[in-house]
Every structure is written in structure tokens, then in C-alpha cells.
Amino acid sequence: MSRQKEEFKPVNEGKVGIYVCGVTPYNEPHIGNARPFVTWDTIRRFFKKCGYDVRYIQNFTDVDDKIIRASHEQHVTWKDIADKYIDAYFKGMDALNIRHADVYPRVSETIPEIQEMVAGLIDKGYAYELDGDVYYSVEKFNGYGKLSGRSLDDMMAGARVEVDERKKNPMDFALWKSAKPGEPSWDSPWGKGRPGWHIECSTMSLKYLGKTFDFHGGGSDLIFPHHENEIAQSQAYLGDAHSFARYWVHNGFITIHEQKMSKSLHNFFTVNEILEKYPGEVVRFFILQTHYRSPLDFSDERLRDAAAGLARLKTANDNANELLKNEGGEGESAAELKKTTHEAHEKFYEAMADDFNTALAISYLFEAAKNMNVYYNDIVNKGAALDRENLAAAKADFDDMAEIIGILEDKAESGSSDEDAKIDALVNERLAARKAKNWARADEIRDMLKAQGIVLEDSASGTRWKRA
RNA sequence: GGCGACAUAGCCAAGUGGUAAGGCCGGGGUCUGCAAAACCCCUAUUCCCCAGUUCGACUCUGGGUGUCGCCUCCA
Numbered sequence: 001m002s003r004q005k006e007e008f009k010p011v012n013e014g015k016v017g018i019y020v021c022g023v024t025p026y027n028e029p030h031i032g033n034a035r036p037f038v039t040w041d042t043i044r045r046f047f048k049k050c051g052y053d054v055r056y057i058q059n060f061t062d063v064d065d066k067i068i069r070a071s072h073e074q075h076v077t078w079k080d081i082a083d084k085y086i087d088a089y090f091k092g093m094d095a096l097n098i099r100h101a102d103v104y105p106r107v108s109e110t111i112p113e114i115q116e117m118v119a120g121l122i123d124k125g126y127a128y129e130l131d132g133d134v135y136y137s138v139e140k141f142n143g144y145g146k147l148s149g150r151s152l153d154d155m156m157a158g159a160r161v162e163v164d165e166r167k168k169n170p171m172d173f174a175l176w177k178s179a180k181p182g183e184p185s186w187d188s189p190w191g192k193g194r195p196g197w198h199i200e201c202s203t204m205s206l207k208y209l210g211k212t213f214d215f216h217g218g219g220s221d222l223i224f225p226h227h228e229n230e231i232a233q234s235q236a237y238l239g240d241a242h243s244f245a246r247y248w249v250h251n252g253f254i255t256i257h258e259q260k261m262s263k264s265l266h267n268f269f270t271v272n273e274i275l276e277k278y279p280g281e282v283v284r285f286f287i288l289q290t291h292y293r294s295p296l297d298f299s300d301e302r303l304r305d306a307a308a309g310l311a312r313l314k315t316a317n318d319n320a321n322e323l324l325k326n327e328g329g330e331g332e333s334a335a336e337l338k339k340t341t342h343e344a345h346e347k348f349y350e351a352m353a354d355d356f357n358t359a360l361a362i363s364y365l366f367e368a369a370k371n372m373n374v375y376y377n378d379i380v381n382k383g384a385a386l387d388r389e390n391l392a393a394a395k396a397d398f399d400d401m402a403e404i405i406g407i408l409e410d411k412a413e414s415g416s417s418d419e420d421a422k423i424d425a426l427v428n429e430r431l432a433a434r435k436a437k438n439w440a441r442a443d444e445i446r447d448m449l450k451a452q453g454i455v456l457e458d459s460a461s462g463t464r465w466k467r468a
Numbered sequence: 469g470g471c472g473a474c475a476u477a478g479c480c481a482a483g484u485g486g487u488a489a490g491g492c493c494g495g496g497g498u499c500u501g502c503a504a505a506a507c508c509c510c511u512a513u514u515c516c517c518c519a520g521u522u523c524g525a526c527u528c529u530g531g532g533u534g535u536c537g538c539c540u541c542c543a
Binding site: 003020021022023024029030032033034035036037064065066148149150151153154155156197217218219220221222223224225226250251252253254255258259260261262263264265289290291293294295297301302304305306308309312315316319351357359360362363364365366367370373374376377380381434437439442443446455456457458459460464 | 470471472473474479480481482483489490491492493499500501502503504505506507535536537538539540541542543
């Protein structure tokens with residue numbers, strides 16, 4: 001609220017309440033929409049690791065002009081549209097390894113509470129009715145503009161919106177809209193109608209998180225007017241200037257050629273489109289390599305760069321897992337590895353604690369990966385016995401960091417075991433050929449597998465393969 | 469027009485009043501039958517420009533330039 005970084009003090013000791021503005025499901029989510037959800041999923045994982053009891057709420061605005069328009073165009077109900085794109089939302093977000101919220105409230109399921117709040121605002125004199133519409137009177141709320149750093153006078157000076165002359169102030173916004181034919185509507189004290197855009201978040205956060213909660217998030221484009229209006233509604237309704245969200249986290253935009261990706265500019269890639277070309281893990285990693293507040297320019301080239309970096313982390317992960325399959329013994333000590341990895345782990349947590357600096361945090365993941373690789377080479381090349389206990393400790397720290405970033409989680413490998421068996425057979429045949437120094441045959445097999453997207457890696461302890 | 473953010477190597481990107489993390493790409497090397505992977509070394513005397521504050525600024529202040537965003541639906 002101060003528009004600066006602040007130290008975090010939870011409303012309730014040991015607990016964190018988070019409300020993030022979700023999507024309006026009227027078409028496919030694009031990668032820019034997904035950024036806040038990746039960010040918040042990571043923040044949420046971090047708080048959990050720090051021992052907080054996290055409650056995460058994310059709404060679906062399923063009653064909205066754009067949904068209604070889409071339903072008319074496609075000759076289906078508004079509910080069909082909402083359900084369809086909520087499914088699309090989950091499909092994309094699941095691929096990005098985003099854990100589900102504790103509750104996904106929908107506007108259509110929160111109508112009574114919304115009406116209660118609207119009525120309360122009228123009672124308190126903050127809102128007025130006009131022919132079945134209800135407007136919020138911004139002049140009545142003297143903190144208006146605090147979040148976005150602008151005053152009503154500034155806004156008046158710069159106003160370039162057509163004004164509904166009936167409103168008391170041009171900036172007044174709708175809490176309740178009277179129904180037009182063919183629109184979803186609910187009975188209310190002001191006649192048939194539906195909620196305005198901002199009221200649902202005020203109502204839902206109150207319903208699921210209480211009067212005051214810790215974090216509120218969303219894209220920067222929601223700061224004004226959406227979040228400004230939420231504050232006005234909630235604080236006026238509760239009669240408490242300290243209620244509602246304590247800390248605000250707003251994501252920078254994802255851009256294309258330095259231009260904001262947006263549905264109205266039609267310069268977007270949907271999440272599901274991108275997932276056809278890159279694994280969700282890569283997309284997630286790409287997003288987290290930049291601080292959440294900074295703009296992030298999207299391009300194939302940058303996604304490829306991210307993929308290359310992630311591949312190195314993956315190799316380190318695989319290397320360590322491979323070693324850990326073996327028995328321990330008297331050998332190359334991993335005490336130093338355990339120590340440096342633990343230090344990296346601590347710095348990782350410090351970085352996350354300082355405004356969720358995932359970009360800095362990831363650098364420590366690379367540091368840990370490098371150290372594990374050095375140890376791996378020592379063991380594999382020298383054939384020394386393994387200090388399993390210390391390696392396992394280092395790997396546990398590494399895994400902990402990777403889990404917060406949300407990458408390298410073991411998933412069932414794609415590809416049938418049948419196919420795997422064939423590959424194994426070829427690899428073994430090649431191994432025999434190499435023993436016999438039949439390099440021609442060995443290389444032939446390697447090339448053949450490469451054509452199938454299988455990459456071989458030889459080491460002193462054998463050959464392993466992976467899908468490129 | 470009003471309000472605001474940002475400007476760091478070939479690309480991406482952290483960062484601090486005391487002398488520039490990390491990633492990608494590129495070059496050289498170690499290992500390897502050759503590869504691949506991994507590791508090692510090299511790659512910004514410098515952080516948009518100009519003034520100022522300071523023992524000292526990329527980091528603070530003022531001015532300029534540029535880019536982007538919000539003010540209308542938008543994550």
C-alpha cells in the first residue's frame with residue numbers, strides 16, 4: 001500500500017491468506033494471463049516451506065459482458081462458455097505445474113453475498129441506485145486513488161471516457177447492473193440484474209479470507225481501476241481503513257516485441273499453443289527467471305535459452321539420482337558438497353524472502369547443480385566409492401529449491417516400456433560393439449537412435465540415454 | 469493531456485553508497501575411440517547522457533534522451 005517493499009508480518013501468526021484475481025473465462029488463457037499464477041504458485045510453495053499455513057483463493061469471474069457476448073455469438077449459454085474456458089484454464093495451468101487453489105469461487109455462486117455487500121454500501125451512503133443500476137460514489141471514499149497513486153482531480157483532468165451524465169461523478173462505477181434482454185440475471189432489491197465487475201473480489205475475499213488478509217495479487221493492469229475499486233468497496237463496507245489486503249503483489253506484463261501482450265491487441269500466444277512447442281516446465285522456468293515485477297519479453301529464442309538452462313539443471317539432477325542408486329562406501333567425501341549446497345540453499349531462501357526474487361534464487365540452484373556435477377565427475381571418472389550420506393543431504397537441499405521453483409518433479413516418463421526395452425537392447429548391442437572396438441557399428445547405432453530423438457551419453461560406468 | 473515504471477556485456481537478467489550474481493550464445497582447454505554430457509578458463513575498467521551531493525555513485529538528487537505501461541475491456 002505504501003507502493004514500496006515492506007517487511008511481511010502476517011495478520012494471523014503462522015498463517016498466510018492470499019487472494020489472486022483469476023480469469024474471466026471467455027476465451028483461451030494466454031501466456032501473459034498465466035504469469036501471475038506461476039508467480040503465486042511459487043510464492044505459495046515458498047510460504048509452505050517456511051512453515052506457514054497458506055490459504056489461497058482465486059476467483060473465476062463467470063458473469064461478465066465478454067462471456068455474454070461470446071455466448072450470443074456461439075449460440076450457447078453463458079454457462080457453457082464459462083465452463084469450457086475454465087476447463088481450458090485448468091488444462092494449461094496443470095501443465096505449468098500450478099497447484100490448485102484452496103477455493104475457486106465463482107461470481108454465479110456468490111450472488112447473495114454480493115447483494116448483501118451492495119445493499120450495505122447503499123445503507124452506509126457510499127452507493128446510490130439509478131434505474132435498477134447501483135453505483136459506487138467515489139467522492140464519498142477519501143482514500144480513493146491511494147493504491148494507484150493518483151487523485152480524483154488527476155483523473156478528472158485526464159478523463160477521456162464518455163460519461164454517463166446521470167452519474168454523480170464520472171469515476172463512479174457500477175456495483176450492480178440492471179438486466180438487458182438475453183442476459184443472465186438474478187432478482188435483487190433493485191430489480192433483475194447482475195453484479196458489476198469489481199464487487200466480486202471484495203465479496204469473495206471477505207467470505208473466504210475475512211476482513212483483513214495478507215496478500216492480494218494480479219497483473220499490473222488491475223491496479224486501476226479494479227484493485228482501487230475493490231479497496232474502496234471493502235473498506236467502506238467494513239468501515240475500517242485498515243481492512244482488506246495488507247500487501248499487494250502486481251506482476252509486470254509479458255510483452256511481444258516490447259509491446260504488452262493483450263487480447264485486444266491480438267498479439268498473444270495462448271498457453272496451450274506454447275505447450276505444443278515447449279514443455280510446461282520450460283515455460284514455467286522461463287517466467288521465473290525474471291523478477292515478477294519486471295516486464296518479460298516473450299520470444300522463441302528466449303524460450304530456447306530457458307530450455308537450455310533448465311536442461312543443465314536436469315542433467316545435474318539425473319547425475320545425482322544415478323549416483324544415489326548405488327551403495328555408499330569409503331570414498332570421495334561429499335562433505336564439502338553438502339556444505340556448499342546448504343549455503344546455496346540458505347541464500348536461495350534469503351532471495352525468496354526479499355520480494356520473491358526468483359531470478360536471484362535460481363542462480364543458487366545453478367550453483368548447487370554445478371557442485372553436484374563436479375562431484376559426479378569425480379566419482380564416475382575416478383571410479384571411487386560414494387559418500388552416499390552427504391550426497392543425499394546435498395541432493396535434498398537441491399530438491400527443496402527445485403520444488404519451490406516447481407521444476408524437475410518426477411513424472412512418469414513418456415514412452416512405452418516396450419519401446420524402452422528396444423532402446424536398451426540397442427544400447428547394449430552398441431556397448432558390446434564398443435568393447436570389440438567396432439566403432440563403425442557403435443556409431444551407426446548411435447546415429448540411428450539420434451534420428452529417433454534419443455541421445456546417448458557414455459561414461460566410465462556405462463552408457464545412458466535420454467530423449468532429447 | 470494526467471500519472472507511473474524502466475534503461476546493466478552479443479542476447480536474457482539480478483544487484484549494492486565502496487568498486488558488477490546467474491543463465492544462454494561464442495572462443496580455448498580437460499575428459500572421450502569419436503561424440504555427447506559435465507567441468508575448467510576467457511568474454512562489461514563498466515552499468516543511457518549531463519550536472520550535483522559524497523572520501524567514494526551503476527546505486528542518492530536534479531535535468532535530458534529513449535522505451536514501455538495505466539488513465540477504456542485487459543493478468
